[in-house]
Amino acid sequence: MSLSSSIRPRAFLPAPLIRRIVLCLAVAGPAIAFRITGFAPNPVLDLFVFGGAVVAASFMLAWAAEAAQKDISGALAIAILALIAVLPEYAVDLYYAFRSGSDPAYEQFAAANMTGSNRLLLGFGWPLVVFVALFVARKAAAARGASGKSLPRVLDLPGSSRLDVGVLALVAVLAFFIPLTGQIAIWFGILLIAIFAAFLWKAGRAANDHDEDDEFVGTAAHIANLPARARKITFVSMFVVSAAIILSSAEPFADSLVKSGSALGVDSYFLVQWLAPLASEAPEFIVAVLFALRGQGAAAIGTLIASKINQWTLLVGSLPIAHFFGGGGTALPLDGRQVEEFVLTASQTVMGVAIIIALRFNRWAAVALVALFAVQFFVTDETGRYVLSTIHIVVAAVALVLHRRAILPTLSAPFRRAGTIADGPAERVRELENASAR
Structure with missing residues (x-):
C-alpha cells in the first residue's frame, strides 16, 4: 500500500501536518517580531533570524506547491511549482534592484543572487537529482537480477520536456546580450517576461500526462489526501502565509547579508551570491530529491529546468523594472x-x-557539471572565469555534435503545436539516439 493511499481523506488537518506547520511558524516567529518592533540588535543575528524565516517559509511553499499538483495537472503544474519555489529568490533580488535605483552601491548586488542561484541549480541541483535517480533505478534493476552493463546509466526525459529544453536554449542564447551591452534594458526585460508568459501558456496547452493516482510523500501527502475543499483551502493558506513571511523578511535579510559581510570581514558580494541561494534553494532541492527517490527523476529534473527558465526570463526581466521604480x-x-x-x-x-x-x-554529463561548478570557487580572477566560460562552450559544442540529430526538433519545439511536441520528430530522434548508443 502506498503512503498516499494509507492516509485516509479527512476534513481536519492531520497531526503531523499541524506539527510541521507550527514548527515553520515558530522558526519564522522571531523574524516577524523583529519586523513589527523594528528590533535589530546586530547584522549577524539579523541574518540568522530573517534567513531562518525565509527557509521555513520556503519549506511551506514547497509542500503546498507539490500538493497543489493534485489539482493542477501536467506540464503547467511543474511550471507553476518551479515559479513558486523561487519566490524567496525573487523577493531578495528585486529588493536589491529596487534599492539600486536610489543607491548605486546596491547595483552590484542586483543580479548577484540570481547568478549564484542559477549556477547552483544547474551545477549542483541537476547532478544531484541524476545521481539519486540513477541510484534508485540501478537498485531496482539489480533487485530484478540485472547486473553490469545492463544497469541504467542514463536518465531519460519524456518527449514533453523538449518544450522546456527548447525554451531554455532560446533564453540561454539571448542571455549573452546582457554582458555584451553591459546592462539589462527595460525593453529587453519586457521581452524576457513575454517569453516567460508564452512558455507558461504553452505549458498549459501541452499534452496532459498527469495521473490522478500520482503518489505524494511526507507533508505533501497529508495535504494532498485531504478532501478537495479542505485541500485547496490548506495549500492556498500556506501559499499566502509563507509568501507574507518571505516578503516581510526579504528586505531585512537582504540588508543583513550586506552588513554581515562588513562585520565579519567577508566579501558581501560572496554572501549575497551564495548564502542567500542556499537558503532559498534548499527546499526546492529537497522536493526534487524526493521526486528522484520515488523513481520520478524526470519530474525532478523537469522542475529544476522550469526554475532555470523562470530565473532567466521572469526574474532577470523584472530587475530593470524594479530598478526603474526605485528611482533609477x-x-x-x-x-x-x-x-x-x-x-x-x-x-x-x-x-x-x-x-x-x-x-x-548521462552520468558522465552529471559528473562534468558538478566538477566544473566546483572549479569556479578556486578560479576567482577575471581571466580564469573567462577561460572557464570557454570550457563550458567547448563542452557544449562537443555535446551538440554528439546529439546533432536532436538540435532541430528541440529548437523548434517552442514553435510547434502543443500536441506535437512529445511525438513525431522527438520520438524518431530518441530511436536514433538509442540505435547509436547500441
Missing part, C-alpha cells in the same frame, strides 16, 4: 564583475542545454 534609469547597469558573472552563468546554461538536448542525461 531605464536600464540596470552592470559593472565588470557582474558582466563576468553573467558570461559564466550563460555559458554554463548553454552547456547544460547541450547535455540534455537529446532528452538523455
Whole structure:
C-alpha cells in the first residue's frame, strides 16, 4: 500500500501536518517580531533570524506547491511549482534592484543572487537529482537480477520536456546580450517576461500526462489526501502565509547579508551570491530529491529546468523594472564583475542545454557539471572565469555534435503545436539516439 493511499481523506488537518506547520511558524516567529518592533540588535543575528524565516517559509511553499499538483495537472503544474519555489529568490533580488535605483552601491548586488542561484541549480541541483535517480533505478534493476552493463546509466526525459529544453536554449542564447551591452534594458526585460508568459501558456496547452493516482510523500501527502475543499483551502493558506513571511523578511535579510559581510570581514558580494541561494534553494532541492527517490527523476529534473527558465526570463526581466521604480534609469547597469558573472552563468546554461538536448542525461554529463561548478570557487580572477566560460562552450559544442540529430526538433519545439511536441520528430530522434548508443 502506498503512503498516499494509507492516509485516509479527512476534513481536519492531520497531526503531523499541524506539527510541521507550527514548527515553520515558530522558526519564522522571531523574524516577524523583529519586523513589527523594528528590533535589530546586530547584522549577524539579523541574518540568522530573517534567513531562518525565509527557509521555513520556503519549506511551506514547497509542500503546498507539490500538493497543489493534485489539482493542477501536467506540464503547467511543474511550471507553476518551479515559479513558486523561487519566490524567496525573487523577493531578495528585486529588493536589491529596487534599492539600486536610489543607491548605486546596491547595483552590484542586483543580479548577484540570481547568478549564484542559477549556477547552483544547474551545477549542483541537476547532478544531484541524476545521481539519486540513477541510484534508485540501478537498485531496482539489480533487485530484478540485472547486473553490469545492463544497469541504467542514463536518465531519460519524456518527449514533453523538449518544450522546456527548447525554451531554455532560446533564453540561454539571448542571455549573452546582457554582458555584451553591459546592462539589462527595460525593453529587453519586457521581452524576457513575454517569453516567460508564452512558455507558461504553452505549458498549459501541452499534452496532459498527469495521473490522478500520482503518489505524494511526507507533508505533501497529508495535504494532498485531504478532501478537495479542505485541500485547496490548506495549500492556498500556506501559499499566502509563507509568501507574507518571505516578503516581510526579504528586505531585512537582504540588508543583513550586506552588513554581515562588513562585520565579519567577508566579501558581501560572496554572501549575497551564495548564502542567500542556499537558503532559498534548499527546499526546492529537497522536493526534487524526493521526486528522484520515488523513481520520478524526470519530474525532478523537469522542475529544476522550469526554475532555470523562470530565473532567466521572469526574474532577470523584472530587475530593470524594479530598478526603474526605485528611482533609477531605464536600464540596470552592470559593472565588470557582474558582466563576468553573467558570461559564466550563460555559458554554463548553454552547456547544460547541450547535455540534455537529446532528452538523455548521462552520468558522465552529471559528473562534468558538478566538477566544473566546483572549479569556479578556486578560479576567482577575471581571466580564469573567462577561460572557464570557454570550457563550458567547448563542452557544449562537443555535446551538440554528439546529439546533432536532436538540435532541430528541440529548437523548434517552442514553435510547434502543443500536441506535437512529445511525438513525431522527438520520438524518431530518441530511436536514433538509442540505435547509436547500441
